[in-house]
Amino acid sequence: MATIHDVARAAGVSISTVSYALSGKRSIADSTRRRVADAALSLGYEPHAGARMLAGTRTQIFAVTAPLRHDTYAPAHMAFVLAVATAARRHDYDILLLTEDEATKGLSRVASSRLVDGVIVLDVSVKDERIALARTLGVPTVVIGIPEDPDGLACVDLDFEAATRLAVDTLTDRGHRRFALLGHPDEIYERGSNFPIRVRDTFTAYAAEQGLDGRFLTSETDSAAVRATVDALLDSPEPPTALLMHSQESVQATVLDHVRERGVSVPDDLSVISVGSTFDTTRFSPALDVIPLLPHATCDAAVDMLVAALPEPPEPRVQYVAPEYRANGSIAPVPAP
Amino acid sequence: MATIHDVARAAGVSISTVSYALSGKRSIADSTRRRVADAALSLGYEPHAGARMLAGTRTQIFAVTAPLRHDTYAPAHMAFVLAVATAARRHDYDILLLTEDEATKGLSRVASSRLVDGVIVLDVSVKDERIALARTLGVPTVVIGIPEDPDGLACVDLDFEAATRLAVDTLTDRGHRRFALLGHPDEIYERGSNFPIRVRDTFTAYAAEQGLDGRFLTSETDSAAVRATVDALLDSPEPPTALLMHSQESVQATVLDHVRERGVSVPDDLSVISVGSTFDTTRFSPALDVIPLLPHATCDAAVDMLVAALPEPPEPRVQYVAPEYRANGSIAPVPAP
DNA sequence: CTGAAAGCGCTTACAG
DNA sequence: CTGAAAGCGCTTACAG
Numbered sequence: 001m002a003t004i005h006d007v008a009r010a011a012g013v014s015i016s017t018v019s020y021a022l023s024g025k026r027s028i029a030d031s032t033r034r035r036v037a038d039a040a041l042s043l044g045y046e047p048h049a050g051a052r053m054l055a056g057t058r059t060q061i062f063a064v065t066a067p068l069r070h071d072t073y074a075p076a077h078m079a080f081v082l083a084v085a086t087a088a089r090r091h092d093y094d095i096l097l098l099t100e101d102e103a104t105k106g107l108s109r110v111a112s113s114r115l116v117d118g119v120i121v122l123d124v125s126v127k128d129e130r131i132a133l134a135r136t137l138g139v140p141t142v143v144i145g146i147p148e149d150p151d152g153l154a155c156v157d158l159d160f161e162a163a164t165r166l167a168v169d170t171l172t173d174r175g176h177r178r179f180a181l182l183g184h185p186d187e188i189y190e191r192g193s194n195f196p197i198r199v200r201d202t203f204t205a206y207a208a209e210q211g212l213d214g215r216f217l218t219s220e221t222d223s224a225a226v227r228a229t230v231d232a233l234l235d236s237p238e239p240p241t242a243l244l245m246h247s248q249e250s251v252q253a254t255v256l257d258h259v260r261e262r263g264v265s266v267p268d269d270l271s272v273i274s275v276g277s278t279f280d281t282t283r284f285s286p287a288l289d290v291i292p293l294l295p296h297a298t299c300d301a302a303v304d305m306l307v308a309a310l311p312e313p314p315e316p317r318v319q320y321v322a323p324e325y326r327a328n329g330s331i332a333p334v335p336a337p
Numbered sequence: 338m339a340t341i342h343d344v345a346r347a348a349g350v351s352i353s354t355v356s357y358a359l360s361g362k363r364s365i366a367d368s369t370r371r372r373v374a375d376a377a378l379s380l381g382y383e384p385h386a387g388a389r390m391l392a393g394t395r396t397q398i399f400a401v402t403a404p405l406r407h408d409t410y411a412p413a414h415m416a417f418v419l420a421v422a423t424a425a426r427r428h429d430y431d432i433l434l435l436t437e438d439e440a441t442k443g444l445s446r447v448a449s450s451r452l453v454d455g456v457i458v459l460d461v462s463v464k465d466e467r468i469a470l471a472r473t474l475g476v477p478t479v480v481i482g483i484p485e486d487p488d489g490l491a492c493v494d495l496d497f498e499a500a501t502r503l504a505v506d507t508l509t510d511r512g513h514r515r516f517a518l519l520g521h522p523d524e525i526y527e528r529g530s531n532f533p534i535r536v537r538d539t540f541t542a543y544a545a546e547q548g549l550d551g552r553f554l555t556s557e558t559d560s561a562a563v564r565a566t567v568d569a570l571l572d573s574p575e576p577p578t579a580l581l582m583h584s585q586e587s588v589q590a591t592v593l594d595h596v597r598e599r600g601v602s603v604p605d606d607l608s609v610i611s612v613g614s615t616f617d618t619t620r621f622s623p624a625l626d627v628i629p630l631l632p633h634a635t636c637d638a639a640v641d642m643l644v645a646a647l648p649e650p651p652e653p654r655v656q657y658v659a660p661e662y663r664a665n666g667s668i669a670p671v672p673a674p
Numbered sequence: 675c676t677g678a679a680a681g682c683g684c685t686t687a688c689a690g
Numbered sequence: 691c692t693g694a695a696a697g698c699g700c701t702t703a704c705a706g
Contacts, residue, residue, distance in 0.1 A: 001449065003683060014693045019685060026686095029691060046449035050396065051683035053387025054698045061433070068419055074412035082405055085436045094447065096398070097434045099422045110431065112338065112383035138338075340699060351677045356701060363702095366675060388699035391682045 002043035010039035022047075059117050062088050062306065063110050065098040065130060066122040073249075076278030076293065077123065080144065083299035084120055091307045093117075104133045111139040118306045120144065120299075126192045140309035142302045146194055152316045154309065156302040159320035160195050160276055163291045164202040166323050167244050167273045168210070170289075175334035176242040176271060178213040179203075180233055182255065184247050186218045195276060199246045215240065219251065226254040234262060241334050242271045245288075249279045256284055271331035287328035297321045339380035347376035359384075396454050399425050399643065400447050402435040402467060403459040410585075413615030413630065414460065417481065420636035421457055428644050430454075441470045448476040455643045457481065457636075463529045477646035479639045483531055489653045491646065493639040496657035497532050497613055500628045501539040503660050504581050504610045505547070507626075512671035513579040513608060515550040516540075517570055519592065520583050523555045532613060536583045552577065556588065563591040571599060578671050579608045582625075586616045593621055604669035624665035634658045 008015045013032060020026045021036035028036075039045070053059045064084050066077065085095045096116055098106040107130065110116050119137060121130050124145040134141040135152050143155045168179065181203045183189070184196045200216055207214025219229040233239060245252045252274060259266060266272050266286050274281045274290040281288035298321050305319065345352045350369060357363045358373035365373075376382070390396045401421050403414065422432045433453055435443040444467065447453045456474060458467050461482040471478040472489050480492040505516065518540045520526070521533045537553055544551025556566040570576060582589045589611060596603060603609050603623050611618045611627040618625035635658050642656065 001451065005683080015684080016686080016694080017692060020692085023685085027691070032691080044449065046446065048391065048683050049447075049450040049452040050387045050390025050700095051698090052685080054385065054391050054682090054700080055684040055686080056698090057685090059387065064434075068415070074415045078405070078411045078415050081434070082436050085434055089437060089443075094443075094452070095434045097401075097418070097422055097432045099419050099432075100426060106426075106431075109383065110386075112381065113386040114338065115386040115431070342699080352700080353678080353702080354676060357676085360701085364675070369675080385699050387684095388682090389701080391684080391698090392700040392702080393682090394701090 001048075002040075002045040004045070004047070006043055007036065007039045007045050010043060011035040053114065058310070059115060060092055061094050061096050061116045062303075063096045063098055063107065063116040063119045064122060065103050065107055065119065067103050068099060069123075069125070072123070073278055076295070079278070079295040080122055080299060083295040084122070084144075084303060086296075087300045087303035091303065093303075093307075104129050107133055107137060111137045117310055118142070120302055120306060124194075126194065140306055142306045142309070144298060144302050146318060148192060148194070150316075150318050154305055154316055155318045156298055156305060157318070157320060158276065158293055158298060159323055160198045161202045162320070163275055163323035164199050164244070165206050166325060167275050167291055168203070168206055168212070170273065170325060171242040171271055171331060172210065172212070174271070174331065177334070178238060178240040179207060179242045179244065180215045180217055180240040181244045181275075182217050182219060182229070182247055182251070184218065185220050189218070196246060199275060203244065213238070213240065219247070221248060221251050223254050226251050227258045230255055230258045230262070234259075234264060240270075242273075242331075244273050244275050246275045246277075249277075252277075252281070252288070253284060256286070256288075267330050267332035269335060271334075273331060282328055286330055289328050289330045290326050291323045292326060294321055294324065338385075339377075339382040341382070341384070343380055344373065344376045344382045347380060348372040390451065395647070396452060397429055398431050398433050398453045399640075400433045400435055400444065400453040400456045401459060402440050402444055402456065404440050405436060406460075406462070409460070410615055413632070416615070416632040417459055417636060420632040421459070421481075421640060423633075424637045424640035428640065430640075430644075441466050444470055444474060448474045454647055455479070457639055457643060461531075463531065477643055479643045479646070481635060481639050483655060485529065485531070487653075487655050491642055491653055492655045493635055493642060494655070494657060495613065495630055495635060496660055497535045498539045499657070500612055500660035501536050501581075502543050503662060504612050504628055505540070505543055505549070505551075507610065507662060508579040508608055508668060509547065509549070511608070511668065514671070515575060515577040516544060516579045516581065517552045517554055517577040518581045518583065518612075519554050519556060519566070519588070521555065521585070522557050526555070533583060536613060540581065550575070550577065556584070558585060558588050560591050563588050564595045567592055567595045567599075571596075571601060577607075579610075579668075581610050581612050583612045583614075586614075589614075589618070589625070590621060593623070593625075604667050606672055608668035608671075610668060619665055623667055625667045626665050627663050628660045629663060631658055631661065 004015045004018050008018045018036050021028045021033045066081055088095055100106040118140040121143045124143055124147045126148055131147045143153050146155050146157045183200055188196050204216055217229055219225050264270050272288055274288045277290050278293045281290040341352045341355050345355045355373050358365045358370045403418055425432055437443040455477040458480045461480055461484045463485055468484045480490050483492050483494045520537055525533050541553055556562050601607050609625055611625045614627050615630045618627040
């Protein structure tokens with residue numbers, strides 16, 4: 001392995017000149033720079049990572065803590081890990097993946113050994129031991145998702161409030177006045193889950209504000225429960241013409257199946273939008289309009305925040321990522337009564 | 338951050354004694370070891386990772402290259418990444434995740450900067466640019482999966498040959514003589530995919546060897562094609578009593594649906610085993626017996642090989658992981674004619 | 675059983 | 691515009 005000394009010798013300069021020529025941290029005569037670059041290239045020189053960490057102030061590594069929980073939806077989880085890695089590489093950062101059961105132990109270890117310049121916390125849960133740690137880690141940290149108490153933390157997340165209003169607005173623009181939102185099982189709301197509650201509260205408040213009929217429904221995830229929920233909704237007097245779904249993939253699939261079985265056509269009889277989903281709604285029949293989670297936009301923002309925080313600790317704040325509407329043909333103007 | 342000097346001062350010894358006391362690399366008086374350990378603990382001392390890399394011979398980091406391809410099945414992919422990380426931690430190793438499009442560039446970079454002590458190559462494809470690189474990387478490398486030409490490489494993989502024979506044996510033990518194997522679309526075999534071909538060839542050879550009726554079928558993945566394939570099979574004279582499936586999840590689900598629609602009962606009329614699957618076959622109805630991919634066993638073996646290879650390059654060889662049979666009630670004795 | 679010291683390969687003030 | 695040198699925090703022969 002070539003060292004900086006080899007490059008210096010080959011280029012006929014000192015090692016400090018090599019260092020500066022390659023880093024661009026001070027002005028170097030063009031001819032010198034060229035000779036150094038040539039020497040480095042022909043020797044296949046790559047600076048020793050450990051030496052850089054020790055002498056410099058940066059390791060060029062971020063830790064990503066991404067614990068796998070029993071209810072983790074693997075494709076979304078991976079999309080986020082991948083998006084973080086891709087964004088990090090654009091800033092010349094590599095990703096150290098921490099998946100340990102005791103996530104805090106791994107975080108403490110890599111932070112206090114100065115292995116990483118920063119930490120990205122993925123997929124925070126309501127009671128997440130990593131959150132308390134993040135405040136005291138001594139290493140810049142950005143959280144993706146919003147914990148119960150985001151005080152003093154730098155967080156990034158999809159703007160679920162805007163997403164919910166966007167879904168409603170899109171449908172009121174087409175004349176809809178009677179809405180339902182199908183959410184997660186009750187248990188999710190009881191244990192204080194972040195996004196579902198934000199979506200629910202935004203929906204009910206916004207519907208009230210606009211004078212809309214806005215019904216909020218929860219359902220267990222088994223097929224029978226979902227079908228019963230759909231039946232109750234469709235059999236009610238003045239059933240809704242517009243349905244938002246913020247629930248898991250299988251539930252949304254079952255809803256569409258059962259609606260079709262009941263002879264209700266999407267979008268002619270019922271307009272449907274999937275809100276805040278991580279899965280591919282074009283595989284449904286019919287394909288659903290969706291306001292999806294945005295792993296790339298979210299992770300780009302998180303990595304940008306982290307890189308900006310390297311000179312000094314990140315400014316605590318919550319940054320919201322703007323939602324995007326993806327039309328797939330599942331909405332239509334309100335049907336004539 | 339406490340350094341080794343702080344610990345030495347607090348314990349009243351030299352820094353070399355601290356280093357040896359913590360590493361255990363030479364014998365230390367018990368009382369000294371205790372004082373050092375106490376000092377380290379109370380100061381929250383964690384050795385500087387960069388300094389260790391520079392002075393020592395190990396970085397305690399493995400690179401994992403896990404490119405996401407369009408046909409990557411996310412849950413399996415994640416299971417392998419996670420299993421590697423877990424196995425690595427047992428040897429005090431962290432995982433640097435390389436997902437770049439140009440996988441070779443990332444590998445070269447981390448290898449020549451001496452950032453990692455070893456490399457695990459996940460999910461090798463038939464023509465994988467990482468394979469040629471692995472032979473010349475100058476860093477111990479272990480491949481999970483078996484590339485077209487495994488010469489000179491250390492590889493670990495499920496023993497698909499044994500898995501296939503195990504499936505057949507399990508059914509012949511119950512009297513079955515007429516078998517079908519449903520594989521992937523033709524294209525997969527034409528482009529030389531590794532496992533599907535190994536399963537197919539083992540199946541046909543083993544069936545012939547045992548004097549069994551062993552039909553091999555391929556099918557496109559869309560529902561209509563799968564149903565037509567099932568129809569052709571069931572409508573043939575002397576249809577099989579045992580079906581092995583080595584195909585994607587949705588295809589297996591469709592087969593089960595259509596078999597049920599045709600009034601054929603699993604396992605009473607037809608015994609079914611899923612071979613080499615990465616997904617949860619207990620979610621099917623009926624739940625399927627399966628000889629699954631074994632991420633943990635495979636990744637444990639790979640990490641063990643890599644750790645063993647640290648002092649010297651890994652001995653090139655292909656290590657097969659023994660298959661396991663998981664019964665879920667989808668097989669029965671051959672029905673009376 | 676323990677210590678003093680060299681040296682790993684960089685970065686970055688300091689000096690000119 | 692460039693160089694000589696200190697120093698980052700460890701590990702590990704060398705010495706006793």
